[in-house]
Amino acid sequence: MNSIISCNHIFKSYGDLPVLKGIDLNIQAKEIVVIVGPSGAGKTTLLQILGTLDSPDPNDKSLLEIEGKSLQKMSSSEIAAFRNQYLGFIFQFHELLPEFTALENVCMPGWIAKKDPLKLKKKAELLIDQMGLLNRMHHKPQELSGGEQQRIAVARALINDPKVIFADEPSGNLDSQNATTLHEVFFELRDQIGCTFVIVTHNNTLAEMADRKIHLIDGKIVS
Numbered sequence: 001m002n003s004i005i006s007c008n009h010i011f012k013s014y015g016d017l018p019v020l021k022g023i024d025l026n027i028q029a030k031e032i033v034v035i036v037g038p039s040g041a042g043k044t045t046l047l048q049i050l051g052t053l054d055s056p057d058p059n060d061k062s063l064l065e066i067e068g069k070s071l072q073k074m075s076s077s078e079i080a081a082f083r084n085q086y087l088g089f090i091f092q093f094h095e096l097l098p099e100f101t102a103l104e105n106v107c108m109p110g111w112i113a114k115k116d117p118l119k120l121k122k123k124a125e126l127l128i129d130q131m132g133l134l135n136r137m138h139h140k141p142q143e144l145s146g147g148e149q150q151r152i153a154v155a156r157a158l159i160n161d162p163k164v165i166f167a168d169e170p171s172g173n174l175d176s177q178n179a180t181t182l183h184e185v186f187f188e189l190r191d192q193i194g195c196t197f198v199i200v201t202h203n204n205t206l207a208e209m210a211d212r213k214i215h216l217i218d219g220k221i222v223s
Contacts, residue, residue, distance in 0.1 A: 004027060008061070009061040010056045032211045034213050053083075066087075067086060088157030088166070091168050096153060098141050102152045107121065120159070127155040151181075166198050179203060187209070
């Protein structure tokens with residue numbers, strides 16, 4: 001298998017506080033990787049840097065490549081376009097826009113990418129159907145349960161056919177039954193569309209299901 005994400009010598013500080021202290025990591029295509037560790041270890045910071053939502057500290061030795069493309073060589077607008085095309089995101093608090101329906105929320109990244117509206121709507125409907133929520137697609141987020149909201153967030157993450165999905169505590173706000181359902185969806189999607197997942201989680205069940213666990217303690221990966 002080929003590495004879809006490669007990073008070397010990644011450091012990150014906020015003011016005088018060092019958060020990441022030299023991260024070297026390769027993630028293979030179609031892998032489901034979880035990042036685990038105690039609170040304050042730097043898990044979310046690492047996820048945000050890998051997902052281009054934040055930048056590592058400037059360093060001549062640092063490297064971050066996704067799909068063979070060097071992120072350090074891109075402008076901020078190029079990174080934003082790359083993120084929209086290749087990456088998907090799922091957050092603990094679904095981050096659905098309350099004024100839009102489930103269908104409109106799923107379509108949003110595709111609208112940003114200026115995709116054909118009719119084709120986009122059909123694809124969004126298919127994804128929502130895949131999540132078992134076709135009869136809920138015209139409901140607004142506040143009319144959906146927590147588990148339903150999170151499955152709509154998964155559909156939204158998939159709308160642009162991302163190569164990698166980054167998830168930050170995706171089941172942290174769900175009861176055990178909905179969490180199990182969501183975890184099963186991740187593995188089904190990996191098998192169906194070959195998507196890579198990088199997940200920060202405190203959920204031990206999900207961590208044990210994953211292909212690989214990355215243990216982060218005090219800003220460093222430990223074996």
